[in-house]
Amino acid sequence: MQLLAxxxxxxxxxxxxxxxxxxxxxxxxxxxxxxxxxxxxxGAAHASETAVLSTCNRTExxxxxxxxxxxxxxxHFLADxxxxxxxxxxxxxxxLPQDNAVRHAFRVASGLDSMVLGEPQILxxxxxxxxxxxxxxxxxxxxxxxxxxxxxxxxxxxSTTEIGAHSVSxxxxxxxxxxxxxxxxxxxxxxxxxxxxxxxxxxTHFAAQNPKxxxxxxxxxxxxxxxxxxxxxxxxxxxxxPNCLHEFDIIISCTASSLPIIGLGLVERAIKxxxxxxxxxxxxxxxxxxxxxxxxxxxxxxxxxDDLASVVQSGLENRHAAVAQAEAIIETRVxxxxxxxxxxxxxxxxxxxxxxxxxxxxxxLERARKMLARGDDIEMVLEALSKGITAKFLHGPxxxxxxxxxxxxxxxxxxxxxxxxxxx
Numbered sequence: 001m002q003l004l005a006x007x008x009x010x011x012x013x014x015x016x017x018x019x020x021x022x023x024x025x026x027x028x029x030x031x032x033x034x035x036x037x038x039x040x041x042x043g044a045a046h047a048s049e050t051a052v053l054s055t056c057n058r059t060e061x062x063x064x065x066x067x068x069x070x071x072x073x074x075x076h077f078l079a080d081x082x083x084x085x086x087x088x089x090x091x092x093x094x095x096l097p098q099d100n101a102v103r104h105a106f107r108v109a110s111g112l113d114s115m116v117l118g119e120p121q122i123l124x125x126x127x128x129x130x131x132x133x134x135x136x137x138x139x140x141x142x143x144x145x146x147x148x149x150x151x152x153x154x155x156x157x158x159s160t161t162e163i164g165a166h167s168v169s170x171x172x173x174x175x176x177x178x179x180x181x182x183x184x185x186x187x188x189x190x191x192x193x194x195x196x197x198x199x200x201x202x203x204t205h206f207a208a209q210n211p212k213x214x215x216x217x218x219x220x221x222x223x224x225x226x227x228x229x230x231x232x233x234x235x236x237x238x239x240x241x242p243n244c245l246h247e248f249d250i251i252i253s254c255t256a257s258s259l260p261i262i263g264l265g266l267v268e269r270a271i272k273x274x275x276x277x278x279x280x281x282x283x284x285x286x287x288x289x290x291x292x293x294x295x296x297x298x299x300x301x302x303x304x305x306d307d308l309a310s311v312v313q314s315g316l317e318n319r320h321a322a323v324a325q326a327e328a329i330i331e332t333r334v335x336x337x338x339x340x341x342x343x344x345x346x347x348x349x350x351x352x353x354x355x356x357x358x359x360x361x362x363x364x365l366e367r368a369r370k371m372l373a374r375g376d377d378i379e380m381v382l383e384a385l386s387k388g389i390t391a392k393f394l395h396g397p398x399x400x401x402x403x404x405x406x407x408x409x410x411x412x413x414x415x416x417x418x419x420x421x422x423x424x
Contacts, residue, residue, distance in 0.1 A: 007060030019287035246273035
């Protein structure tokens with residue numbers, strides 16, 4: 001069984017490709033089942049394990065499979081699932097086998113592989129992805145153990161280093177960018193589109209700046225109202241955007257829509273109604289919520305998740321000092337996990353030894369019972385029982401030692417005392 005991770009992220013692929021490879025929450029179960037079937041159709045002798053992680057910055061598939069070229073096969077699966085040419089996808093993928101896959105999972109959960117170093121959101125996203133993959137039947141012994149250790153490592157890194165100190169996040173970066181456009185956020189009207197975790201984080205950061213108004217636009221009005229009430233704002237339905245988009249100075253969008261919900265024409269009309277007062281827009285969704293052509297409009301400042309990368313660097317200096325310490329923790333835990341994996345390989349051997357030992361025990365016990373039944377002295381029976389078990393237990397090693405020659409015998413001479421060392 002080979003452990004692997006295959007995927008792409010913000011460092012290997014542009015947002016235009018990441019949005020094509022992203023899995024919606026509704027697709028996770030389908031992808032997990034599909035990946036396992038894909039391995040089975042391509043020669044897997046045993047049931048494969050799979051888990052899918054898909055966020056705005058990455059799409060990754062973790063798997064355990066006993067097939068030839070599992071990494072290349074996984075890359076082909078991603079291309080096939082999303083109906084993409086394999087050649088267009090392959091050179092953007094990272095393909096990580098065995099301990100490299102483990103190290104990568106640990107680094108991702110700890111925030112070391114994020115666009116914003118040390119950001120905490122990825123851990124929750126990873127836990128949710130693992131939960132969904134598990135419910136779809138994708139997790140077995142290896143991936144269960146991998147992700148249990150992954151979450152433990154992330155907790156250790158965050159509690160013993162300063163990797164998460166000096167709060168820097170996509171939400172904080174959005175606030176800093178908006179302050180480049182508007183002198184005072186307190187004078188601006190802010191619109192948040194969506195009501196998920198990222199929007200909640202952004203609303204928290206912007207609310208701290210006391211904007212003039214806060215509005216939440218969401219498909220489900222009730223959920224939007226719940227979030228809006230936290231910040232003293234109001235909620236509207238997405239369907240109302242065409243009539244009121246021009247009212248807002250700052251617009252932050254992050255939904256799970258598979259298609260853009262704000263088009264070029266809508267923004268053009270909004271700019272005209274605003275008499276060309278600027279609009280600051282941040283699209284944190286993958287796939288994108290705002291058509292990319294909007295960025296070409298005068299008086300519109302549109303930023304995607306990739307555009308935020310340069311902004312967040314300014315708050316990262318204090319976190320970089322903790323990276324070496326975090327990497328050292330991760331490396332130790334990787335070696336521990338791989339030791340566990342290696343131990344799994346000898347489980348069948350140990351099981352065979354137990355079965356052989358049990359057969360010897362049962363055989364000698366039955367012989368002892370027959371001796372007792374015919375009236376033999378109990379001390380003599382116990383003596384025979386102990387000698388019989390010992391003789392059969394040592395027969396194999398003694399025979400191997402007698403039949404071995406040269407270096408093989410020398411190796412056995414060194415090994416056997418270790419194997420048959422007993423506590424006194």
